[in-house]
Amino acid sequence: VIAGERVLLRARRESDRPYARRWFADPETTRWLRPPYPRGEDAYEVSAEPVSFASVLLTVDDAATGTPIGTAGLLDASPEHRRARAFVTIGDAAFRGRGYGADTLRTLCRFAFESMNLAKVELAAPADDARAVALSERLGFVREVRRRGALWVDGAWRDEHLMGLLPAELR
């Protein structure tokens, strides 16, 4: 288990599926998620393999109650280039806007640097997803690339930020 201040990040398990089904049935959760298609219960990837460098797929628990509240992970970790792409989704609406997402992302980045020995964490955020952009900037992520019209969401072309964080920048 990877402990943050108010969240615990742990390997996913089968019993997370009913929670995941509720998260991904909430349009507020899925608004910015791509691809845009509805997800069934089996879309929540629970692997029999242990969490490893190549596949860090986690469930986020509220540390106080042990309730699963979302999902987080590191994708495409490259051993040579020592970077990976982070994602965080707080699926339980009751835990949004209260610092759980920030604590999750910070805990995930710290794990990436301190335990996986990565030298950079990157993420992609829709420019119109103000909450995601502001949250990652607060943690120290830098806007590196603005990909014009890279996303089609809700009937409009939108820009996408590629953001990057070096170990010394994490706040």
Place this chain on the structure above:
Amino acid sequence: MYRGELVGLRAREPSDGALLAAWFADPETMRWWDRVYPPPPPESFAARIAAAPGPSFDDPSFTVVDLASGAPIGWCGLHAPSPEHRHASLGVLVGDAAYRGRGYGTDATRTLCRFAFTQLNLVRVSLTVFPDNVAARRVYDRLGFVAEGVQRQAFWKRGAWHDLAHLAVFPDTLR
């Protein structure tokens, strides 16, 4: 075959495998390529081409030929076209050294982008380039690519970190 001014783009053939293997093993070619490991043997290139169903929306990958002689001189392709977002990234390689610095790479890039816009109905084609690859950047500028930013510390190669510049071209900027 899809035709530009100097080059044509045709389906890859298994017999291109040996050339592709040689091009991807050429240090001059690979100097600016974001790739670390030596290429697989020629047979595996040939086998992969033979197994591929031919160019399609999901795999728009071509052999670049000199229109004048028909000789294969390089490779180009679009990577991961997205039907919802209608964009792709591109790669172009002029493997035959005799054709470098003479406009063939530029023409191949333009022809591939035109193919992406006019045939695949994409609206955005992007690429990454080492920021200090001045020759390539001049070509992309001339073609109408727009700089979108620099990905810091993106790549470890030859004992150092390298940034990658991100560029994109659109139907109304392609020249």
